[in-house]
Amino acid sequence: MPFNHNDCYHPLLLRQVPADAVTALDVGCGTGKFARRLAATGLTVDGVDPAGEVIEAARALGSPGPGKVTYHQRDITENGLPAQRYDFISCLASLHHMPFETVTTLREALRPGGVLAVLGLGKPRSALDWTKWALLGPPMNLVARGIVAAGEKLNGGLEPGVQAPIKDWDMSMSQIRRQSAELLPGRTVRPLLYWRYLLLYRHG
C-alpha cells in the first residue's frame, strides 16, 4: 500500500480515547487501518466510508480483537448518525471530503464525556505559510516516512489493500479555527507537521 502520511499520527490519536470508552466510530475509515487499531484496544468500532472498494478491502482484512470492527458503506452527510451513540469519534484526513458543518452531526453522535478527534488538513494561505511549506515540507515528509516505515516493520509489514479516495482541501487554518469555535465550543486545535492539525472536542 502506498505511503500514508496520516498513519504516523495513530499513536497520538489513540491517546485521546477516553479511559472508559466502549464504542467508537471512524469516519471515512478507508481500508480500516485506524479502525482496527481502535478495536485492538478492546473497543467496539464502526468504520464508515461511502467508497465500496475500500469497504470491501477493509472487510477482507477482518477485525483483530479483542474489540470488533463493523464496516458500513455509508455517506454520513446523507444518512446521519444515531444520537449519543459513541464514546470516541475519529475522522482522519476525511473531513475535507465533506462540508465542515458535518462536525455538528459528529458532535451529536457523541455520548456525554465522549471525544471527537479530527486529524485534518489546513491550506497554507500567506507567503510565510508557503515558504514554510516549500522549505520544511520535504524534510518533514522524509521523517514521517521513516516513522511509518519503522512502525510497519514492527507491526509485521505493509498491509495489502487499495488506496482510499483522496481529495484536495481548501480551508485555511484560520477558517478551521473560526468555524470549529462556532460549532464545537471549547474545542482545541493543535497544528501538527506538514499542514495537518488535530482538533479535539469533548462533549460536556
Ligand SMILES: C[S@@+](CC[C@H](N)C(=O)[O-])C[C@H]1O[C@@H](n2cnc3c(N)ncnc32)[C@H](O)[C@@H]1O
Ligand atoms: C484520504 S481518505 C482517508 C482514509 C483513512 N481515514 C486514512 O487515514 O487512511 C478519505 C476517506 O474519506 C471518505 N469519505 C469521503 N466522503 C465521505 C463521507 N461523506 N462520509 C464518510 N466518509 C467519506 C473517502 O471515501 C475516503 O476513504
